[in-house]
Amino acid sequence: MSMTPEATDRRSISVTVNGQRHDVDVETRLTLADCLRHRLGLTGTHLGCEHGVCGACTVLVNGNTARSCLMLAVQADGAEIATVEGIASENGEWHPLQKAFHEHHALQCGFCTAGILTSMVEFLQENPDPDEPEVREALSGNICRCTGYQGIVQAVLDAARRLRSPNQESSS
Numbered sequence: 001m002s003m004t005p006e007a008t009d010r011r012s013i014s015v016t017v018n019g020q021r022h023d024v025d026v027e028t029r030l031t032l033a034d035c036l037r038h039r040l041g042l043t044g045t046h047l048g049c050e051h052g053v054c055g056a057c058t059v060l061v062n063g064n065t066a067r068s069c070l071m072l073a074v075q076a077d078g079a080e081i082a083t084v085e086g087i088a089s090e091n092g093e094w095h096p097l098q099k100a101f102h103e104h105h106a107l108q109c110g111f112c113t114a115g116i117l118t119s120m121v122e123f124l125q126e127n128p129d130p131d132e133p134e135v136r137e138a139l140s141g142n143i144c145r146c147t148g149y150q151g152i153v154q155a156v157l158d159a160a161r162r163l164r165s166p167n168q169e170s171s172s
Contacts, residue, residue, distance in 0.1 A: 018086025055142035
């Protein structure tokens, strides 16, 4: 009996990632995370647990956070996706969250940072004036093994201030 590989089901999808449209032919079983990383070369989205628990793979799909390790690429057909690479402005200026993370030393190894940044972009859009407990609750879906979270919390609070008052510098 000869063993032949099963035919792979493929689909063509169109996604807009960080403002750029991509037409991609994908296997129906390919996750959005793998599509972003391996098909589109956007390696800022990290894969940690591949069970949706750690948050490292978090991206914005149509403005809402999504665990890209749990979402199939075909489910994103027609969607607007923002990854960590798309958080900075088009002219390359860092987002206030990125600036605050840098200034508050809110990262160490950086593995979780992309997912935290994209999660906090949505959080700060929904809650522009959070207090520390609200930030900690919002961060609860993202696991960081290095920082102890204090610098991250301070960076998010600082970024919230910056977003409310764009001309305000860091308050550290």
